[in-house]
Amino acid sequence: MGDERVSTNVLDTQGKRAVGTRLVGPAHTSIFKEGLSFRGEAPILGHVYLTAYDPIRDKNGAIIGALFVGVKKSTFQEHFNQVKSPIILMLVVLLGFVGIVAFLLLKITRKLESTEATNLNFLRTLIDTIPTPIFYKDEKGRYLGANKAYEAYVGMAQDEFVGKSPSDLWPQELAEEYQNQDQWLFENPGVQIYEGSIVTADGTQHEVIFHKATFYSRYGAVAGLVGIILDITERKCAEEETQRAYRQLNDIIEFLPDATFVVDKDKRVIAWNLAIEKMTGVAKESILGKGDYAYAEPFYGVRRPTLIDFIDKDETELRANYDYVQKNGRTIFAQVTLPALGNHDTRFVSSTASPLLDVYGNHVGSIQSIRDLTENRRESVEKSKLNAQLHHSQMMQSVMIQLGHDLKTPLTPLIALLPIITGQLSDPQLKRMVDICWGSARQINELTNKTLDFAALSSMSASVERQDILLAASVDALLARQFKGVSCENLIASDIVVLAEPHLLDEILTNLISNAVCFSPSHETVQITAEQTVEFVTVAVRDNGIGLAPQHLECIFDEFFKVDESRHDLAMSGLGLSICKKIVFNQKGKIWAESSGLGQGSTFFFTLPRNVNK
Incomplete structure (x- = not known):
């Protein structure tokens, strides 16, 4: 190839393609001598062309030709002159449009900048306020x-x-x-x-x-x-103060003597004190945080509303669930009988429920306390019985005193005259009949005296005439006076001293020893013993007689009580043990009987105080 044209659209003077002509001028120098592309005017076959030449290289990089693109300068000028005016007009219009757009953009930009500045100033002022x-x-x-x-x-x-x-x-x-x-x-x-x-x-x-x-x-x-x-510093301080107050309140609740629990506004248990743990057997760890009436289950066996749930509720529904109801504002006091559950018998309780309010008066929880009144109620019933018995006893005492005095009046001449009449009678049969009358009169007189003694003891308060008595010596003297020929064994230590009235002590011992002798077989020995503690001396009179059935151990101290037919002896008043009980009670002691059963003998015990001030 080289610099010879082998293909071209350039025409020679004859109007044919200029194949075979050679490249000359600055384009030849740039391509074949310098190895560079050429851009610019170049003469071709006597005419000036606007050209562009690029070297053509083989696989080894050697320049083997050139690629040409170009146009006659005169032809380009002719065409350019034809479109120059419209282009200039278009450019003028375009520049005008750009100017208008630029002006509008500038105006808008300035307005936006002003608005933005206003908005920023507003936001700054807003934030600062x-x-x-x-x-x-x-x-x-x-x-x-x-x-x-x-x-x-x-x-x-x-x-x-x-x-x-x-x-x-x-x-x-x-x-x-x-x-x-x-x-x-x-x-x-x-x-x-x-x-x-x-x-x-x-x-x-x-x-x-x-x-x-x-x-x-x-x-x-x-x-x-x-x-x-x-x-939140103040809130934190308030929360800590609230927590401290809550802990103090919880500590107070924990050691309240009444069973107490507290629930929050959602009825979840938040406090369960020691007393309610003891009452229900439910530990606080197993119930704290629980709701859905869990606090009712230990009392009723089921989950159901309790007094705490009736705060601010209809009073009719409240009274339908409780035996007694009293309201003071929003605080409710009620009494109810709880069913027997587990190891608990039926219980009678009183309960108080009240709302817990915050500083704004909002209801934030409730508190309920429960007190077991079962024993109080039982004591109240017993007290009522005792009062009735006391009233009855006072009436009987009045009747007995009046009857005793009324009997004394006719008995006194009978007892005095019947022995005289007996001495003047010679008819043995008539004399025997008068002796029977005299014996009956003496029994009536003894019964009257016992009745008057019992009545006197019933109205007697604790004696102030008590004195120290050597118990063994007093028993020896009594046996020598009243129980000659009776087998009695005094096993009391000689140094034991009791605080009592001498004649009343003799009365107790006489009645107990007489009973022991009366209901023991012949030649059986009655034993009298005593034991002492710091404050009391316990005396025992023991026999090997007919004994007592278990159901009679308490009844034998009742007035006129007789165990069996063998005790329906007219010579027995039925008041001896009752008199003993009254005397012991008035002497600040107690009396009771023990027996292994019928035919096993009996032992009667009584206590008397010692003089602890000596």
């Missing part, structure tokens, strides 16, 4: 600004913290916490709320809640964060 501290940072955690409340809160002006990081402003521990939280928020864009601390203008550290959120650039990238600070 918010009393809550607000700050904002860039994406690197450096402060961009804050409102007036923040400046006042931390005691720093904007120029003191803008552009700075937390480590430039705060103690190391706080700064590390702030940076860690900021970093987490940048890695997890959105909203962040947490409790922390901050050093305020007065140098003290306050407890606060941080509310922070990320904001974005116009391209959607995280551009920084905005934070709001809520000071």
